[in-house]
Amino acid sequence: MDFGSTGVTGIHVSCVANLRDYFGLARQPVKVHEPYQMLGFVDDDLKDAMGLDVDGFFRRKTLFGFETGNWKEWRTPQGLEVLVPGNFETTVNAEGYILIYPEGDRTAAPSARMPQSGYFFDTIVRQEPIDDEHLNPEDNLEEFQPITAQELAEIAADLEQVGRSGRAVMASLGGTAFGDIALVPAPFLKKPKGIRDISEWYLSTLARRDYIHTVFSRQCEIALQNLEKMHAVIGDRIDAVFVCGTDFGTQTSSFCSESTFRDLYYPYYQQVNRWIHAHTNWKTFKHSCGSVRRFIPAMIEAGFDILNPVQCSATGMAAEELKREYGDKLVFWGGGIDTQKTLPFGTAEEVRKQVLERCRVFSASGGFVFNSVHNIQACTPVENIVAMLDAVHDFNGVPAHA
Numbered sequence: 001m002d003f004g005s006t007g008v009t010g011i012h013v014s015c016v017a018n019l020r021d022y023f024g025l026a027r028q029p030v031k032v033h034e035p036y037q038m039l040g041f042v043d044d045d046l047k048d049a050m051g052l053d054v055d056g057f058f059r060r061k062t063l064f065g066f067e068t069g070n071w072k073e074w075r076t077p078q079g080l081e082v083l084v085p086g087n088f089e090t091t092v093n094a095e096g097y098i099l100i101y102p103e104g105d106r107t108a109a110p111s112a113r114m115p116q117s118g119y120f121f122d123t124i125v126r127q128e129p130i131d132d133e134h135l136n137p138e139d140n141l142e143e144f145q146p147i148t149a150q151e152l153a154e155i156a157a158d159l160e161q162v163g164r165s166g167r168a169v170m171a172s173l174g175g176t177a178f179g180d181i182a183l184v185p186a187p188f189l190k191k192p193k194g195i196r197d198i199s200e201w202y203l204s205t206l207a208r209r210d211y212i213h214t215v216f217s218r219q220c221e222i223a224l225q226n227l228e229k230m231h232a233v234i235g236d237r238i239d240a241v242f243v244c245g246t247d248f249g250t251q252t253s254s255f256c257s258e259s260t261f262r263d264l265y266y267p268y269y270q271q272v273n274r275w276i277h278a279h280t281n282w283k284t285f286k287h288s289c290g291s292v293r294r295f296i297p298a299m300i301e302a303g304f305d306i307l308n309p310v311q312c313s314a315t316g317m318a319a320e321e322l323k324r325e326y327g328d329k330l331v332f333w334g335g336g337i338d339t340q341k342t343l344p345f346g347t348a349e350e351v352r353k354q355v356l357e358r359c360r361v362f363s364a365s366g367g368f369v370f371n372s373v374h375n376i377q378a379c380t381p382v383e384n385i386v387a388m389l390d391a392v393h394d395f396n397g398v399p400a401h402a
Contacts, residue, residue: 001370001392002333004042005056005170006242007034007063008287008309009334011376012119013082016040018382023049031071031083035100036063036112036187037375038120040082044165050389051398054369057162057171057238060154064088064111065103065188077116078378092116099124102190111187119378123185127197137214139194143186144175144219147226156233163237170285171238173230175223176272178216178265179205180246205256205264212264220268224275231280240283240306243272249290252315261295266302273303285333289374291315293322300329309374310335312358319361332362333369337388343372344380348387355391363395 004010011019016030023046031041042052060067062085070086077098087104099110100121112121163169177183184201186192195201195208205212246265248255256264273284283305288295291314292307299307310332312319319335336358337343342350362368370392376385393399 001050001052001389002054002170003050003052003371003376004039004047005054006172006285006287006308007037007039008245008374009371010034010037010039011042012378012380013038013040014076014078014080014119014378015376015380015382015385016042016046017080017082019050019385020046022382022386025049029073029081029083031068032074032085032088033058033068034062035084035088036121036182038076038378039375047165047167051393053167055162055165055167055169057159057169059151059172059174060158061188063182063187064100065190077114077118102188105190108190111185111189123182123187123198125185125197126192127185127195127200128193130195130200132208135208135211136194137211137218140196140215141218141222142189142193143183144222146222147229152229152233155230159234159237168240169238170240170242171234171282172242173227175219175226177244178219178246178268179212180244182245202255205260209264216264216268220271223272227272227275228279236281238282240285241276242285242287243276243304244269245287247287247289248295249288249292249311249314251290251313253291254294258294258298262298266298269299269302269304277303283331289314291317293317296322296326296330300326304330306331306333306369308333309371310362311373313338313340313373319358323361323364327362327365327367331367331369334371334373335362336370336392337372339372339374339377339380343384343388344377346384348383351384351387352391355388356395359392359395 002009013030013032025045032038033041066085066087068085071083072086074084089101089104089106091099096116097113100112102108102111112123114121185196195204276282276284285306286304287308289311293316307330311317312335337355342354
């Protein structure tokens, strides 16, 4: 079971605080390690209480371009005292939105906003006018650069603090997220150039495909060089790596055709996976929300070992069918409980029933890491979260909260 090892298997900071209270753990402000989604850091004492099996390794920079560390107090709109990174800088505009700034620089344009009653940030698109005659792929490669000696030293130092518990280690190393729409607007850059509008990017995958191929090709080249350097530092101290979080599915359909997936994304996924499997013992993790069943064969062919979040409520994503067709080829990391309806709005008994059924289906012959369908959102009743945990432990036949 995993909660907290990645930015797509995490827990909203408010729920982390509620869980700490429920289990009677030391009262302390929870650290927001991923400020974009306001995900809370799950400390070892809470991992033990929940019975978790995975530690996460994260690079120091957040999605807003500032590093974690130098923690300071911040009060959420709901009044919860949390700890945020030292360069987490916000203001409130005339409409009441909480604005946050790239690299913590208030002289730059804000890159995201949160409503006064909100729980997480939404990207502010800062698209400069596009001149197709002068588009430069290098502008969309600004964030993909060769890793520095200092960054490698930081990875080596930070790894010393991870994995001591004996849990598996999932690493988010960065650089291999081809077209991840959370990253395209570049909330971490002060003045992003290139194609940065979300709609414009999706249109460009058809209308400017050669441009996108050029971006992906160079990005992949840099990524492979960086992976080689990082592996020399990391070795076998991690078990799996988060390769890409690009979403291809909607609730009922997809963002592109299978042929587009194979033409535009597959070649680069394949290169990354081939390098990892040829040079490391790491397993590779692919995140994509929504109805993605049509892409699963190509994902397997491209070399992915793990699929997340396994959105069983989306069209064509029935748990039994996925397990029957692909259970011998993929690890399903997620799918354990629906986070749109059942976990936040169901009864504890409804939660338990769904968890036990998903465990029965996905765990057959192995190949299942229990996680909810994406992050546990704010306002999820702590009683339901605990009912979920208890159901997993009961299914495994071990004492709850061992």
